[in-house]
Amino acid sequence: xxSSLTISIQDYLKHIYELTEGGENASTNALSERLNVKPAxxxxxxxxxxxxxxxxxxxxxxxxxxxxxxxxxxxxxxxRHHRLLEAWxxxxxxxxxxxxxxxxxxxxxxxxxxxxxRMAAAMGHPLRDPHxxxxxxxxxxxxxxxxxxxxxxxxxxxxxxxxVKNADAELLRHLxxxxxxxxxxxxxxxxxxxxxxxxxxxxxxxxxxxxxxxxKIFVDYLG
Amino acid sequence: xxSSLTISIQDYLKHIYELTEGGENASTNALSERLNVKPAxxxxxxxxxxxxxxxxxxxxxxxxxxxxxxxxxxxxxxxRHHRLLEAWxxxxxxxxxxxxxxxxxxxxxxxxxxxxxRMAAAMGHPLRDPHxxxxxxxxxxxxxxxxxxxxxxxxxxxxxxxxVKNADAELLRHLxxxxxxxxxxxxxxxxxxxxxxxxxxxxxxxxxxxxxxxxKIFVDYLG
DNA sequence: AATACAATTTAGATTAGACTAAATTTATCG
DNA sequence: CGATAAATTTAGTCTAATCTAAATTGTATT
Numbered sequence: 030x031x032s033s034l035t036i037s038i039q040d041y042l043k044h045i046y047e048l049t050e051g052g053e054n055a056s057t058n059a060l061s062e063r064l065n066v067k068p069a070x071x072x073x074x075x076x077x078x079x080x081x082x083x084x085x086x087x088x089x090x091x092x093x094x095x096x097x098x099x100x101x102x103x104x105x106x107x108x109r110h111h112r113l114l115e116a117w118x119x120x121x122x123x124x125x126x127x128x129x130x131x132x133x134x135x136x137x138x139x140x141x142x143x144x145x146x147r148m149a150a151a152m153g154h155p156l157r158d159p160h161x162x163x164x165x166x167x168x169x170x171x172x173x174x175x176x177x178x179x180x181x182x183x184x185x186x187x188x189x190x191x192x193v194k195n196a197d198a199e200l201l202r203h204l205x206x207x208x209x210x211x212x213x214x215x216x217x218x219x220x221x222x223x224x225x226x227x228x229x230x231x232x233x234x235x236x237x238x239x240x241x242x243x244x245k246i247f248v249d250y251l252g
Numbered sequence: 253x254x255s256s257l258t259i260s261i262q263d264y265l266k267h268i269y270e271l272t273e274g275g276e277n278a279s280t281n282a283l284s285e286r287l288n289v290k291p292a293x294x295x296x297x298x299x300x301x302x303x304x305x306x307x308x309x310x311x312x313x314x315x316x317x318x319x320x321x322x323x324x325x326x327x328x329x330x331x332r333h334h335r336l337l338e339a340w341x342x343x344x345x346x347x348x349x350x351x352x353x354x355x356x357x358x359x360x361x362x363x364x365x366x367x368x369x370r371m372a373a374a375m376g377h378p379l380r381d382p383h384x385x386x387x388x389x390x391x392x393x394x395x396x397x398x399x400x401x402x403x404x405x406x407x408x409x410x411x412x413x414x415x416v417k418n419a420d421a422e423l424l425r426h427l428x429x430x431x432x433x434x435x436x437x438x439x440x441x442x443x444x445x446x447x448x449x450x451x452x453x454x455x456x457x458x459x460x461x462x463x464x465x466x467x468k469i470f471v472d473y474l475g
Numbered sequence: 476a477a478t479a480c481a482a483t484t485t486a487g488a489t490t491a492g493a494c495t496a497a498a499t500t501t502a503t504c505g
Numbered sequence: 506c507g508a509t510a511a512a513t514t515t516a517g518t519c520t521a522a523t524c525t526a527a528a529t530t531g532t533a534t535t
Binding site: 118121122123124128131132135136138139140141143144147148151 | 344345346347351354355358359361362363364366367370371374
């Protein structure tokens with residue numbers, strides 16, 4: 030659904046960051062998909078980027094891209110903007126968690142550092158955005174995630190939803206309808222495979238099959 | 253202080269609108285100054301714009317540009333965004349009136365109509381922005397200005413400041429220091445020429461000479 | 476009415492970021 | 506190990522928005 034004809038450097042950095050979180054390199058193809066740009070264009074841009082900003086980005090032919098420490102900070106800046114914006118739009122303008130993403134996606138590139146500071150201060154420097162995702166700190170460090178994937182829980186166990194990652198708007202609305210927002214307490218009733226069926230809360234069986242699932246749920250284990 | 257390398261159509265429309273408020277045409281040169289782009293580039297863009305969007309813009313060689321009714325609406329949309337944003341940033345994030353302009357300038361192009369509606373509703377559909385400028389209505393009509401230029405007042409007369417137009421940040425801070433914000437009650441003590449000296453509030457003589465004045469003050473006449 | 480100055484336009488060059496098609500490299504698998 | 510498929514890169518094209526320099530048009534003044 031992206032539509033801007035030209036992709037900002039910030040977007041390249043953000044997506045490279047997300048693709049390299051696990052330590053791998055970001056491949057041309059993977060970037061191409063996320064940015065809605067043909068692979069050849071990505072190669073081109075990434076080569077230029079690496080030439081122009083060697084302090085941010087490392088590129089080797091056929092090996093994909095990585096970020097330097099500084100590049101990672103630049104990416105975290107954008108992610109911080111995004112998550113603070115999501116939190117703030119929800120708090121002050123009554124956006125629901127499935128609506129904010131798109132808006133934040135456009136605003137994240139144009140707000141000033143001053144704006145960022147004011148939002149953070151106004152909300153008391155929140156640690157997570159409305160989806161429960163961790164917000165990089167003001168000095169651009171990404172806090173360590175301390176939650177467990179929902180799929181690690183077994184029947185009868187209790188947990189609190191902490192974070193719903195990378196979910197599309199449809200899944201978010203579905204989850205919201207079931208009260209499965211970050212903060213909700215759940216009990217695993219019956220668990221077969223997270224990829225297909227998700228059973229939470231005594232008696233509530235949530236079929237996620239059929240939805241085009243892209244999201245992952247993380248929880249705080251309670252016993 | 254502008255820095256975006258490429259000017260959006262929205263910016264062209266907005267500045268054409270502002271230049272044509274008095275009924276005149278917007279000249280290539282005038283647009284060129286406001287947009288920080290060379291006159292030749294403006295000619296070029298305006299010709300393309302008029303060819304691509306004849307429903308918005310009318311252009312004739314050596315005669316400058318005007319907006320059609322529809323073009324004016326498109327411009328008012330941007331201006332509405334800008335002024336609502338200014339009001340909202342001041343209200344919710346404690347910006348001062350001299351700081352908001354720049355921020356709103358960048359945000360106005362990327363917020364959604366939904367965002368616009370939410371801001372307006374959250375503030376109770378305000379009529380004026382923090383500088384006192386009228387906010388175009390939701391159906392994109394610019395309300396009629398009912399205030400008087402400060403220069404029309406004579407000594408001993410009382411008035412309430414309603415609007416400070418087109419002032420740069422320096423003048424705004426100066427005015428703020430004197431309590432001359434929109435809403436302030438003033439008494440004309442001594443008036444020679446608004447262009448050079450401005451004397452308001454019993455006993456306070458404000459020399460505006462020496463400031464690089466670009467602003468105009470409008471008031472409600474009180475007697 | 477002629478000239479001179481300012482504003483505007485034309486023409487042509489430059490840059491950036493995308494695209495397509497073809498070539499190359501890497502990876503996989505019998 | 507070699508063949509094929511997939512991923513990546515190269516090469517060349519296109520478009521959009523700017524620029525500079527030169528040509529033109531409009532305007533004001535005498």
